Amino acid sequence: WQLAVVLAVSDSNVDIGLQPDKDGRGKVGTDRQRGTIDAKNMQWAFRSSDGSRKTTKSPVGAVAPGDVVYVEKLGDDASTSYRLRQPPKVQGGLVAMDPKTGRVLAMVGGFSYGQSEFNRATQAMRQPGSSFKPFVYAAAMDNGYTPASVIMDAPIEIVSGGQVWKPENYGGEVGGPSTLRSGIEHSRNLMTVRLANDLGMNIVAEYAERFGIYDHMLPVLSMSLGAGDTTVLRMVSAYSVIANGGKQIKPTLIDRIQDRYGKTIFKHEERLCEGCNAGDWQNQEEPNVVDNRETVLDPMTAYQITSMMQGVIQRGTAAGKVDLGGRDVAGKTGTTNDEKDAWFVGFTPDLVAGLYMGFDTPAPLGRGGTGGGLSAPIFNEFMQAAVKDMAESKFVIPPGMNLIPIDRKTGMAAVEGDPNTIIEAFKPGTGPADSFSVIGMDSTMAPDEILKTSPQANQAVQTGTPGLF
Numbered sequence: 001w002q003l004a005v006v007l008a009v010s011d012s013n014v015d016i017g018l019q020p021d022k023d024g025r026g027k028v029g030t031d032r033q034r035g036t037i038d039a040k041n042m043q044w045a046f047r048s049s050d051g052s053r054k055t056t057k058s059p060v061g062a063v064a065p066g067d068v069v070y071v072e073k074l075g076d077d078a079s080t081s082y083r084l085r086q087p088p089k090v091q092g093g094l095v096a097m098d099p100k101t102g103r104v105l106a107m108v109g110g111f112s113y114g115q116s117e118f119n120r121a122t123q124a125m126r127q128p129g130s131s132f133k134p135f136v137y138a139a140a141m142d143n144g145y146t147p148a149s150v151i152m153d154a155p156i157e158i159v160s161g162g163q164v165w166k167p168e169n170y171g172g173e174v175g176g177p178s179t180l181r182s183g184i185e186h187s188r189n190l191m192t193v194r195l196a197n198d199l200g201m202n203i204v205a206e207y208a209e210r211f212g213i214y215d216h217m218l219p220v221l222s223m224s225l226g227a228g229d230t231t232v233l234r235m236v237s238a239y240s241v242i243a244n245g246g247k248q249i250k251p252t253l254i255d256r257i258q259d260r261y262g263k264t265i266f267k268h269e270e271r272l273c274e275g276c277n278a279g280d281w282q283n284q285e286e287p288n289v290v291d292n293r294e295t296v297l298d299p300m301t302a303y304q305i306t307s308m309m310q311g312v313i314q315r316g317t318a319a320g321k322v323d324l325g326g327r328d329v330a331g332k333t334g335t336t337n338d339e340k341d342a343w344f345v346g347f348t349p350d351l352v353a354g355l356y357m358g359f360d361t362p363a364p365l366g367r368g369g370t371g372g373g374l375s376a377p378i379f380n381e382f383m384q385a386a387v388k389d390m391a392e393s394k395f396v397i398p399p400g401m402n403l404i405p406i407d408r409k410t411g412m413a414a415v416e417g418d419p420n421t422i423i424e425a426f427k428p429g430t431g432p433a434d435s436f437s438v439i440g441m442d443s444t445m446a447p448d449e450i451l452k453t454s455p456q457a458n459q460a461v462q463t464g465t466p467g468l469f
Contacts, residue, residue, distance in 0.1 A: 001085050004035065006067040011058040013038050016071060016082065035080045037071065042084035087111070090365065093120035093232045094355035094378075096386060099240035099347060101269070102249035104233075106386075108355075118360075125229035126356055130187045130317075131334030131343040131371065132213065132226035135238065137180055137192075138297060138305045139207040140199050146430050147181045147304050148411030151191040151198075152440040158193070158221055167193050167225065170335060170370070177438045179411040181424070184308045185316030187333060189225055194440030196224035210296045211238040226334060235345050236354040242305055243330075243347040245396070246297035299398045300427045306330045306395055307425050313346070321376035322346065324383055328395045331379065333371030338364045344375035349393040351386060353379060402426045410436050 004016040014037040037059070045062040056062055063069060063084075071082040088111055096106040109119035118124070141147065153175040158165040169189050175182065183191035196204050201219035208217045213230050217223055237251045250268070257266040275287035309330035313322045317333040331346020340362040345354030357374050358365065365374065397403075405414040406424045413432040414421040424432075 001070045001072050004069055004071045004082070006063050006065050006069060007034075008065060009059050009063060011039070011060055014042070014059045014063060014084075016069070018071070035071065035073075035082045037082050037084050041074070041082070045084055045086075087115075089359060090357055091116075091120055091360050092355055092357040093122075093124055094353065094382070095121050095232050095236040096351060096353040096382070097236050097240050097251060099243035099249070099350070099352045102237065102240065102251045103255065103268075104251055104253045105351070106353075107233075107253075120356075120360075121232045123231070124356075124360075125231060126341050126358060126362075127228065127336045128213075128226040128230055128235055128343055128356075129334035129336040129341060129371070130189075130226055131235060131332050131345050131354075132208075132228075133184060133187065133192050133224075134242065134305050134309060134332050135207055135211055135213065136196055136199075136204050136224050137184055137308065138242070138301055139204050140180065140195055141301045141304050142207075142298055143199060143203060145180060145195075145199075146411075146426055147179065147308055147424050148406050148426075148432050149180050150177045150411045150433075150436070150438050151180065151183060151195050152176070152438050153178045153183070153188050153191045156190055156193060156440075158197075160220075165222070167222075177436075177441075178409065179406075181308045181311060181422070182408070184305075184332070185311040187312075187317050191440075192224050193221055196221055198439055211241055213238050226336070232354055232356055235343075236352050239345050239347055239354060240352045241296055242302050243349065243352050244302075245299040245398070246295050246302045247291065248294040248296045298427075300401055300425075303395065303398055303401060304425050304427075309346070310395075317370075317372040318344065318346075318376045321372055322380045322383075324348065324380075324387060327387060327392055329383070330395070331376070333376060335370040335372075336362075339366065339369040340364055342369055342371045342374040344371045344379045346379055346383070348383070348387060348390075349395055350390060351383070353382060353386070355379060355382075397425070400428050402428065402431065404431055406432045412436060 002018055004018045006014055007017050008015040016035045016037060018033040018035060020033055039059055042059060042062065046056050070085040072085050073079060074081045074083055091110050093110065094108040095104060097104055107121050109121045110116055155174065156167065167189050170187065174190065175188065178191060201221060204224055205217040205219040208214050213234050214228055217228060233251055237249060240249050241247065252268040255268050256264055258264050272290040272292060273287050275284065309332050312318050312332055313329060318331060322329060322331065327348055329346060329348050331344060334343030341356050341358040342365060343356045355375055355378060403423050404426055405421050406412060407414050407418060408420045408422045411433060
């Protein structure tokens with residue numbers, strides 16, 4: 001970036017003057033350089049300071065002659081086109097990891113190490129918000145639920161300590177009875193609270209600690225919405241367990257340490273490989289790497305939650321924000337109360353990346369400051385560059401898993417010609433429900449009230465589906 005002075009402003013561009021380049025002896029030249037900032041390269045400056053509305057439709061009103069600004073050159077050295085820049089007040093952290101080994105491949109701890117040596121990827125304790133929800137749902141599917149289980153998405157009140165807690169969905173809307181898949185894809189807070197309440201927060205806490213997100217998680221319902229503090233590195237490590245099929249990993253920035261004689265005194269790799277150091281081949285079998293890592297999640301559950309998080313990108317809160325050219329990719333957005341933190345954590349079969357954005361002293365990011373609106377596009381830009389030269393691979397479906405078409409809303413087996421159909425993954429011995437039932441339904445709510453919010457369920461009743469509620 002360079003400092004420049006604004007010389008003139010019009011509706012289409014800004015004329016700037018830049019300090020002349022230094023010559024080979026370090027002396028500054030005498031001829032001022034000129035450049036232009038097109039309106040399209042400074043649109044972010046048209047917005048008001050709180051991001052709530054646009055204050056101008058052109059550079060006029062955003063800058064004025066005499067202003068000193070930062071600019072970034074676009075194109076080659078001969079170009080006179082620049083982009084307006086500004087050191088941000090918002091900070092954040094990002095980690096990219098190999099999910100098979102735990103090797104940290106990239107890390108960003110903030111905007112500028114020169115401004116602050118605080119590493120926000122490993123040291124900043126932030127609320128993960130809805131990016132924690134996949135672990136609530138994974139715990140549920142490890143304990144008898146399926147992606148087609150139906151949870152009530154409706155207002156709920158929790159009385160604790162003499163106070164009433166009334167969680168809400170982002171935006172305030174409710175969806176009525178909905179499947180677990182829908183709850184993840186659209187990040188439904190009310191469904192997640194009901195699911196955690198039905199499952200039991202002690203189980204959720206056990207899974208959160210098993211994944212390494214928290215050392216000791218308080219088993220209260222608000223924690224199911226990501227109210228606890230953790231780090232980007234921990235969240236990316238936890239998502240890596242899902243990405244690799246359920247194997248525990250230990251994140252590392254160091255693979256091996258050797259002394260001056262070449263002797264290994266530390267090695268991150270703990271898997272065993274008998275026969276890997278054979279001096280020559282004498283018709284022996286290929287060496288076998290013994291994976292002795294702990295399995296912390298059923299591989300089938302890992303695939304189910306991965307499939308559901310693919311839906312987040314295809315139809316949910318990150319729809320239209322992530323596009324890796326047809327590659328398999330899954331992820332989850334996260335937005336905390338008052339839009340103070342914006343998260344996105346996602347993965348391909350070979351790479352996991354996660355980030356958060358927020359002020360160092362938590363404060364609202366402004367209207368629309370969500371994980372889908374702010375962090376998902378950054379994830380997308382990073383991953384497009386990161387996977388560009390990687391071989392394309394697919395998420396592996398574990399042997400024995402059944403893929404069955406179901407109705408997206410009711411979770412029941414799809415009927416021929418039903419337009420609202422999705423292929424869902426079920427473990428052996430499980431499948432779509434034979435009758436429409438809702439978990440977490442308020443006992444004071446009549447079935448007719450539920451049916452008003454779910455035309456698909458109503459149709460199921462009218463066609464004679466037994467056992468409703």
